[in-house]
Amino acid sequence: MKKITIGDASRQSGVKVPTIRYYESIGLLAAPSRSGGNQRSYEPADLRRLVFIRHARELGFEVDAIRTLLTLQDDPHQSCASADAIAKARLADVEQRIRSLMALKVELETMVEGCGHGRVDQCRVIEVLADHAQCTHSHH
Amino acid sequence: MKKITIGDASRQSGVKVPTIRYYESIGLLAAPSRSGGNQRSYEPADLRRLVFIRHARELGFEVDAIRTLLTLQDDPHQSCASADAIAKARLADVEQRIRSLMALKVELETMVEGCGHGRVDQCRVIEVLADHAQCTHSHH
DNA sequence: CTACATCCTCTAGCGACTAGAGGTGCAAGA
DNA sequence: TCTTGCACCTCTAGTCGCTAGAGGATGTAG
Numbered sequence: 001m002k003k004i005t006i007g008d009a010s011r012q013s014g015v016k017v018p019t020i021r022y023y024e025s026i027g028l029l030a031a032p033s034r035s036g037g038n039q040r041s042y043e044p045a046d047l048r049r050l051v052f053i054r055h056a057r058e059l060g061f062e063v064d065a066i067r068t069l070l071t072l073q074d075d076p077h078q079s080c081a082s083a084d085a086i087a088k089a090r091l092a093d094v095e096q097r098i099r100s101l102m103a104l105k106v107e108l109e110t111m112v113e114g115c116g117h118g119r120v121d122q123c124r125v126i127e128v129l130a131d132h133a134q135c136t137h138s139h140h
Numbered sequence: 141m142k143k144i145t146i147g148d149a150s151r152q153s154g155v156k157v158p159t160i161r162y163y164e165s166i167g168l169l170a171a172p173s174r175s176g177g178n179q180r181s182y183e184p185a186d187l188r189r190l191v192f193i194r195h196a197r198e199l200g201f202e203v204d205a206i207r208t209l210l211t212l213q214d215d216p217h218q219s220c221a222s223a224d225a226i227a228k229a230r231l232a233d234v235e236q237r238i239r240s241l242m243a244l245k246v247e248l249e250t251m252v253e254g255c256g257h258g259r260v261d262q263c264r265v266i267e268v269l270a271d272h273a274q275c276t277h278s279h280h
Numbered sequence: 281c282t283a284c285a286t287c288c289t290c291t292a293g294c295g296a297c298t299a300g301a302g303g304t305g306c307a308a309g310a
Numbered sequence: 311t312c313t314t315g316c317a318c319c320t321c322t323a324g325t326c327g328c329t330a331g332a333g334g335a336t337g338t339a340g
Contacts, residue, residue: 303318
């Protein structure tokens with residue numbers, strides 16, 4: 001069997017080399033065996049784990065949540081209630097973020113549209129920032 | 141005129157006390173005069189600046205962008221092209237974020253809906269994370 | 281005068297990496 | 311065989327925008 005170096009693992013998983021070492025240092029990925037001159041040598045299972053982690057990070061899961069998801073994956077006979085709860089919490093968070101970003105978008109659009117491209121003292125961008133009362137939304 | 145302590149400034153601007161000191165340390169807010177036993181004493185103009193900063197932060201502007209916006213505000217005869225550009229860049233960023241969060245939401249919803257609340261080996265949450273090919277969207 | 285809140289400075293920590301220094305290992309071409 | 315040059319190693323420090331805490335000084339109310 002050919003040995004998988006950290007560089008190969010990086011290319012095959014899409015996780016950068018220093019990030020792989022970082023994941024090892026925080027215990028998200030088990031330390032692999034070393035071959036020859038102290039170089040890390042990975043197994044296919046490690047690659048799958050890295051892809052899992054990358055995908056979860058792309059979905060915005062925090063490292064702690066991923067830690068839990070990984071232990072669940074390691075023991076497939078457990079109830080998946082925890083995984084479900086984590087995903088639901090993340091979904092709620094994403095929905096909340098979308099709501100505030102939408103409000104923010106409206107506010108920024110008003111600012112940009114109101115800018116007459118003249119001097120700063122007529123600029124709505126600066127004006128709105130200086131005087132919160134001018135906001136269309138007052139939720140923040 | 142009564143002296144405005146850092147605590148008053150905090151209450152009136154909505155910026156926390158350590159954050160005000162932090163803003164001073166990074167040069168976002170000028171160091172105020174000190175009165176008596178070395179305590180900071182603010183002017184009304186400082187309060188307006190703090191509100192400006194807080195509002196800009198709430199809109200997601202980075203400290204560097206705020207620095208530029210503040211220098212623009214200080215010189216109202218300048219062209220507001222920079223302010224406009226900063227706000228437009230921020231708007232584009234917000235729109236991009238909304239788009240990716242929407243895609244993410246769809247993916248999370250699929251995961252959560254697909255969870256049969258049984259054991260982990262039938263859980264779609266874990267499954268989707270382990271195998272990226274199962275994503276409805278493939279942009280990431 | 282005594283509490284007690286508020287202020288001061290300074291350092292360290294958060295999350296999730298990223299960058300760089302300074303050194304070793306390894307495979308391929310001359 | 312030697313050398314070139316990339317990939318690897320460890321370690322520390324930096325990123326961003328704060329936040330927390332230690333340890334001490336000051337200000338105010340009763």
